[in-house]
Amino acid sequence: VTVQLEQKDGDISILELNVPLPEAEELK
Incomplete structure (x- = not known):
């Protein structure tokens, strides 16, 4: 998913990169 966001x-x-993994999942 990170690749798609990039x-x-x-x-x-x-x-x-600056936000914790749980936070990144919420951004999805």
């Missing part, structure tokens, strides 16, 4: 927006991928 394709949509590079900024989102950076946010995921």
